[in-house]
Amino acid sequence: MSHKVVQRVAELAAQLAAHAEETEQAGKLSDKSVALVREAGVMRMLQPTDFGGYAAHPRDFAEAVMAVAGACGSTGWVCGVGGVHPWEMALMDRRLQEEVWGEDPDTWIASPYAPQGVATPTDGGYVLRGRWSFSSGTDHCDWIFLGAMIGNPDGTPMMPPRTLHVVLPRADYTIVDDSWDVIGLCGTGSKDVIVDGAFIPQYRTIDSEEVASGTLAADRAGRTETVYRLPFWAMFPLGITAAVIGIAEGALAAHLDYQRNRITAMGTAIKDDPYVLYAISEAASEIAASRSQLLDGISRLYDLADAGKTIAFEDRSVVRRNQVRCAWRAVSAVDEIFARSGGNAVRKNNALQRFWRDAHVGLQHAIHIPGSIYHSDALTSMGVEPQGMLRALI
Structure with missing residues (x-):
């Protein structure tokens, strides 16, 4: 069963979508979008319970981010990035936690x-x-x-x-x-x-090395909850890639809504076009696979931490490799359906073009650059220990 925050986002999704254009035009989240995110509690999912949060399983957090991003890409992105910050704040000195959350647990x-x-x-x-x-x-x-x-x-x-x-x-x-x-x-x-x-x-x-390790900072802060014993370079990318996959899911939904009753200039109904229907199904499968792979990776690391086992560099490397790949796979799927959406898909009143642009910009983040991550993981899979910068961001 979905976390209650994910359920709340689902209930508020139509309102988030209704304010997506206002958010884009303002160049920042609309006041209404901020209020909806606060109402749902997305930013408090990884916040410790002693400061009004849920200390949720990171899988639940990722699903909440995807749900927001499927309605509004920019709002989902802010939730994916900003939603990880309470996780790290839980590892900081308690004096700082009191300063940040003591009067208002909804402080971002x-x-x-x-x-x-x-x-x-x-x-x-x-x-x-x-x-x-x-x-x-x-x-x-x-x-x-x-x-x-x-x-x-x-x-x-x-x-x-x-x-x-x-x-x-x-x-x-x-x-x-x-x-x-x-x-x-x-x-x-x-x-x-x-x-x-x-x-x-x-x-x-x-x-930063203490946070990256996954246990040093948690021990110092006295945090015993499993979620705070995960490595930074598993948690921070999780929120960002979840946003990209959510955007891809939003693009697919917008594409289906647009294509359902569309007739091409040649008089063919899309529902009768086997080539477009093929592309839709293939893209839907690729996006679903991306979601599953992202959630599986963070769940595997969580299970290791929960069992008191060490999360090795090899474990982290595999999860980072798959996290990068699932982002690229999801955006490639969006390209396939966008290319079959016709000229009217580029009009600014069509939500599909916004999801398409948002997805591509999401890939520009440093955590989605595949080169050194793939290089490092390939060496690790051969039993060769990566050195120097090949260990960065993993």
Whole structure:
């Protein structure tokens, strides 16, 4: 049986879809879309129960993200990215958790994690400077996770590099309002943010390697729930790829609605065209396979953690390989049906074209780049231990 949040999203899906165009035009989630996501509780699925969350199975979280994205791609994307942040916040110092959620458990947290800034050590913490791109949903967030390299006294990054995830309140960073002008996922409002000399107390930081390991951060934070013992590079990609697959499901539904009664310029009813019907069934199967593969991967890792077993690099590598592939498979399926939707599919009043654009932009995220992930996994499957950057993002 579906998680109750997934059921709520299903009940609200028509309303989310009705505000998708408003979200796209605004370049950020509409106020109504934000209210609907809050009402459903999607952002609290991975939040710890002691701060008003569900500490849900990550499979349930992914299904909720897919359901949102099937109605509105941009809203689903923000849920997929932002919905993972409460999971990491659960691993942070409890003082920070109280600051973020103590008064309002519905407080949203933004990111990005790319280490595009430098944190220079000082008494009691760090001084942070930098500019970060792609802060999805940032207009609706009161706190932010940022990736940063630890710096030397002169502000240059230490070598070899060591990275942190640091957390700042809204008053300590600037959102660059004109920095999100794109062709897809327009409503995510994934703007740039700037930090110019903000002080970050030590307790608002965490070593990125601790989070990546899957157990070190959980042990330090005293979190025993299975979901918090999973590796970062399984959890963070999960939300993003779930959004892409949900978008593909939305595209398929829009295609079916459009094609059901369509007559081509040659006078052929689509329901009588065996070539289009073949493409529809093949695409539907590919998208369904992508969903299954994504959910299976995170469930396998969860089961290992739940049994108290070590999640090995090989385990993580296989899940990352499959997660990347299922995103590309789903978007390829969308291309097949879009190519058979006729000229009117490109009109802006046809939701199919928005899903098509959103799906392709979703593939541009760094976690969907297959090269090094496939390379690393192939070596691992041969019994060769990947080294250096071939272990990155896994």
